[in-house]
Amino acid sequence: xxxxxxxxxxxxxxxxxxxxxxxxxxxxxxxxxxxxxxxxxxxxxxxxxxxxxxxxxxxxxxxxxxxxxxxxxxxxxxxxxxxxxxxxxxxxxxxxxxxxxxxxxxxxxxxxxxxxxxxxxxxxxxxxxxxxxxxxxxxxxxxxx
Amino acid sequence: xxxxxxxxxxxxxxxxxxxxxxxxxxxxxxxxxxxxxxxxxxxxxxxxxxxxxxxxxxxxxxxxxxxxxxxxxxxx
Numbered sequence: 001x002x003x004x005x006x007x008x009x010x011x012x013x014x015x016x017x018x019x020x021x022x023x024x025x026x027x028x029x030x031x032x033x034x035x036x037x038x039x040x041x042x043x044x045x046x047x048x049x050x051x052x053x054x055x056x057x058x059x060x061x062x063x064x065x066x067x068x069x070x071x072x073x074x075x076x077x078x079x080x081x082x083x084x085x086x087x088x089x090x091x092x093x094x095x096x097x098x099x100x101x102x103x104x105x106x107x108x109x110x111x112x113x114x115x116x117x118x119x120x121x122x123x124x125x126x127x128x129x130x131x132x133x134x135x136x137x138x139x140x141x142x143x144x145x
Numbered sequence: 146x147x148x149x150x151x152x153x154x155x156x157x158x159x160x161x162x163x164x165x166x167x168x169x170x171x172x173x174x175x176x177x178x179x180x181x182x183x184x185x186x187x188x189x190x191x192x193x194x195x196x197x198x199x200x201x202x203x204x205x206x207x208x209x210x211x212x213x214x215x216x217x218x219x220x221x
Binding site: 056 | 215
């Protein structure tokens with residue numbers, strides 16, 4: 001299990017592969033489910049030029065670890081990786097990666113989705129968008145279901 | 146010993162408080178901390194944490210605790 005916050009751009013696919021190659025033994029897993037969230041250049045009808053992602057150092061990591069541990073109690077999966085950007089983000093940049101490895105597809109799919117939804121609801125991150133007309137805090141996340 | 150209070154995102158900007166130390170006199174709960182700092186009742190839209198764990202307005206607060214206030218989270 002690994003939870004990481006990164007400042008500056010990251011390549012989610014490289015992180016996924018690095019984790020898989022260093023932490024999982026070949027043949028042990030039959031399913032890998034992943035979600036990558038990427039910054040859009042539009043929100044609420046406006047063009048967004050840049051995003052600042054604030055977090056609560058210490059609590060954010062702790063909450064993400066708790067989410068992964070809770071998922072582990074619900075599903076039998078082998079490993080999970082959560083990587084989240086903080087700081088300044090540009091349109092097209094990946095913001096978040098959730099990857100889950102399991103023996104069969106069910107737990108990987110379900111835990112990946114559940115971890116992502118829990119992150120959206122509970123992990124202390126706050127987005128501030130810079131648009132042409134000025135900056136604004138994003139008031140709430142859109143529903144996942 | 147005092148209580149350390151932190152605010153994040155829109156609340157930090159609204160109240161101009163990033164981090165502040167508060168004397169614990171007369172403070173028993175999270176809601177007390179909020180009211181002492183802002184002079185207002187704590188609305189349901191405000192989230193709180195004590196020592197980096199989610200808390201409620203009636204969660205007890207003691208000397209040495211870190212209390213944080215923040216708006217609904219918008220990560221991912």
